[in-house]
Amino acid sequence: MSRIKIFDTTLRDGEQSPGCSMNLKEKIEVARQLERLRVDVIEAGFAISSPGDFESVATIAKTVKDCTVASLARATEKDIDCAWEAVKEAADPRIHLFIATSPLHMEYKLRMTPEQVLERTAAMTAHAKKYCANIEFSAEDATRSDVDFLCRVVDLAIKNGATVINLPDTVGYTTPEEMRALIATVMGRVPDSDKVEFSVHCHNDLGMAVANSLAGVLGGARQIECTINGLGERAGNTALEEVVMAMRTRPDVFGEETTRIDTTQIARASRTVYTIIGQKAPINKPIVGRNAFLHESGIHQHGVLANKKTYEILTPEAVGIRTENLVLGKHSGRHAFATHLADLGFELTEEELNHVFAEFKALCDKKKDVSDEDIEALVTHSTTVAEEEAGGYRLDWFAVQTTNFTTATSTVSLKLGEEKFQAVSLGDGPIDAAFQAIDSIVKPVAHTFDIFRIDSTSQGKDTMGDVRIKLMAEGRTFSGHGLSTDIFEASILAYLSALNRLNAWVARQNREA
Ligand code: KIV
Ligand code: ZN
Numbered sequence: 001m002s003r004i005k006i007f008d009t010t011l012r013d014g015e016q017s018p019g020c021s022m023n024l025k026e027k028i029e030v031a032r033q034l035e036r037l038r039v040d041v042i043e044a045g046f047a048i049s050s051p052g053d054f055e056s057v058a059t060i061a062k063t064v065k066d067c068t069v070a071s072l073a074r075a076t077e078k079d080i081d082c083a084w085e086a087v088k089e090a091a092d093p094r095i096h097l098f099i100a101t102s103p104l105h106m107e108y109k110l111r112m113t114p115e116q117v118l119e120r121t122a123a124m125t126a127h128a129k130k131y132c133a134n135i136e137f138s139a140e141d142a143t144r145s146d147v148d149f150l151c152r153v154v155d156l157a158i159k160n161g162a163t164v165i166n167l168p169d170t171v172g173y174t175t176p177e178e179m180r181a182l183i184a185t186v187m188g189r190v191p192d193s194d195k196v197e198f199s200v201h202c203h204n205d206l207g208m209a210v211a212n213s214l215a216g217v218l219g220g221a222r223q224i225e226c227t228i229n230g231l232g233e234r235a236g237n238t239a240l241e242e243v244v245m246a247m248r249t250r251p252d253v254f255g256e257e258t259t260r261i262d263t264t265q266i267a268r269a270s271r272t273v274y275t276i277i278g279q280k281a282p283i284n285k286p287i288v289g290r291n292a293f294l295h296e297s298g299i300h301q302h303g304v305l306a307n308k309k310t311y312e313i314l315t316p317e318a319v320g321i322r323t324e325n326l327v328l329g330k331h332s333g334r335h336a337f338a339t340h341l342a343d344l345g346f347e348l349t350e351e352e353l354n355h356v357f358a359e360f361k362a363l364c365d366k367k368k369d370v371s372d373e374d375i376e377a378l379v380t381h382s383t384t385v386a387e388e389e390a391g392g393y394r395l396d397w398f399a400v401q402t403t404n405f406t407t408a409t410s411t412v413s414l415k416l417g418e419e420k421f422q423a424v425s426l427g428d429g430p431i432d433a434a435f436q437a438i439d440s441i442v443k444p445v446a447h448t449f450d451i452f453r454i455d456s457t458s459q460g461k462d463t464m465g466d467v468r469i470k471l472m473a474e475g476r477t478f479s480g481h482g483l484s485t486d487i488f489e490a491s492i493l494a495y496l497s498a499l500n501r502l503n504a505w506v507a508r509q510n511r512e513a
Pocket of ligand 1: 138139
């Protein structure tokens, strides 16, 4: 079987789902990891949907070198022009235009007749082709479309310059057999199908997105559209890690070396995305869940000890999960620490390394053994701290008083440069009280909490509290991260870092106004 391209849409279909919004910095971090993972195409966003989306697509287009960068566009001139403006500086730009082809969508959503959809397909594909050689055309809701009509649409898209034809299962309705037949039928009927690539894009409403995508490949598709951790609208999209590892594990079905993915980057990609959206993998999530490679029952353990292959069809190492967790402590030197960071896949500048090493030493005074999870949390956190030191409020000290029979009180002292500010507040618990005290000092613009999540970095009661906060203000999100063996401190640090980012953005807006 020839190569299967992996088209990642975490930053578009994934990001547009509730609770998964990312800011520019986070999107760039995801794009960099997708490049390390070696996906073929990054769909960086839907450029016309907001100025923020345009900015992130354009920035990713300029940043990424080793992947095609695509922007989504409806089949209108305005959308296509905007998509092109956003991707034009990419090393390999792609415009991805779509129009719905099912009777339901044409009548009720587009309010267009089938003839109008045919005309629009031809005209807008040709319009996009004036800008860009690499054009993907998607027939939205293809799996609920009339197949004869779908073939006419696809024929016109190819005739007018589409190089990739995507047949999405937009509502997660189809079955593997149907998907395989749909791809094979359309490819069989439409002239010049062999001159373009066919693609599948499946949603997971009935839990069949991965199976449907693989069936599409068996039907002749050569591109799979998917997202890290299966993020996406409603029940999500095809999970990249699952579909890639299925093909890698079954060369007898899909052939050798089907994708160019560096599978050892999968675990890191999954953690990066979960961390940004403030979630953790369900423990039994295939490939990346905590239990995915654990063998608990006696019978299984016995078999695995005799021969791993009895119950293990793929190894944790293949997806970048380290099984030997080297524990560092207060006697570990800077050199050993730096080498270990490099083994974990982190590339830090000297300055960043100094920062993380100082945090690591401080942690060693509070915690005997520092695990890989702790170190990873420190590295992610250190970039936030560096930003704060560049000018925002910093925590000086705090005190909380809480019992289960009185109202909690918190006192917070913050520093801005060399100036100090103190405030005291009551609240529904010590964290609420501390946040109210902070608000009375910082006086931020109105915002809501999109995410407030307290986790632990590792197992054991001396673990660190790992707090993620995402504030929503003026249609944007501002994230903050706090890390400490004290969860009150971690929460205060996370809130402060989100507020500092919000303040910095408001100040920029005011300067530009
Ligand atoms: O699900 C879908 O149909 C889509 C298209 C826009 C490709 O996301
Ligand atoms: Zn979709």
